[in-house]
Amino acid sequence: MTTIVGIKTKEGVVLGSDKRASKGFFIGSKITQKIAKIDDTLAIAIAGQLSDAEYLIKVAKAERKLMELRRGFPLDVKESTKLIANLAYSGLRNYQPYYVELLVAGVDQDGGHVFVADMSGAITNEDFAASGSGSPIAYGVLESVYNKDLTNEQAKEIANKAVAAAMERDPGSGNGIDLLAIPNLLVKEVPS
């Protein structure tokens, strides 16, 4: 169930999600937060088992903070994604997989990144991505309008459209949309 989308832009990244948590054919919650902000540079959108996702995010948050304290500068987006994927992979190998597909999105020295991390521990680096039961519908929108020169504001509109379209036809998604835009860290200095 769920629809989540992530879009990489020239200004950073944008995440979008619906707010429905399903319990079978019943709507368990209409105000679920599916975008977890890790800090000002990183956020994770959740699809799948909420408890599993929350646990992975919690552990990743702690490990990330520890690493930052130890080495004096934060993990970049790929390192953070790998941290979560490592946990997911060890879960898979122990026959107790974390039932999740996560969109890890954030900004670092190299700009915005959108990664997809799933229960197998696989990571893919994407320009845009969608996950959850509504993802085929969301992808329809994303594929038709995405380009590399989007601003965060434009990407927010597209993310909104993609999730809205999914909510129209996917019974697992609905009850409103959350959006999060993360702007790039660096305003590159103009060489004088």
Place this chain on the structure above:
Amino acid sequence: MSEDSGFGRYTNFYGPQGRLVLVDSALEAVQRGSTTIGIKTPEFALISSHIKPTRTLIDPSEKIFAIDSHVGATGSGYIGDILQLIDELRVEAQRHRLTFENPIDVNSLAKHLGTFLHRYTIYAVRPQAASVIISGVDQKGVQLYQVDPSGTFFGGSGFAIGQSSDVALTEIQRGYSGDMNIEQAVKLSNKAIEKALGERPVVETGLVTSKEKIFRKIPQ
């Protein structure tokens, strides 16, 4: 079985006066470390440590450490031991966040480090030659703790450890007032370290305030 202590091949923990000799030695080692200070008022806590001069090509080691966003610590003694204890604090702070989804309180941190250090006093191992001063803000306000190699920990408003710490502590006692501002406290801690060493020292300083609740190093 040739030792006259009667403990066989085992380390003799207690000296003739009933003191733990290994712990005493560790405290002795701390006394030779760089002079390190903690000052607390209801508004803020400040920790400061003397940076011993090194050869020009060698960078001096860091002495003020962030433990979590709201806690910072420093120490005196063997730097390797200090680093080990700092990491133990950092891990415990994150462990607390994992379990309770809340930042850890400073007393729990000090207690944890006390327990950690105490373990080294009951087995035939080398106790950690480092005292640590922890500063932070929690539900109960600004906190300052000192933890010693014996596992003893205590809260307070003014601490000094390391070389000539008694001189430094006397200086802090003399200059301390509960309503001093940050600038005055920085001045006082600098003065205390200067008095202890008899020269103008290079120091590293960290600060946490009740208003901001975030631990930061103060740029020199």
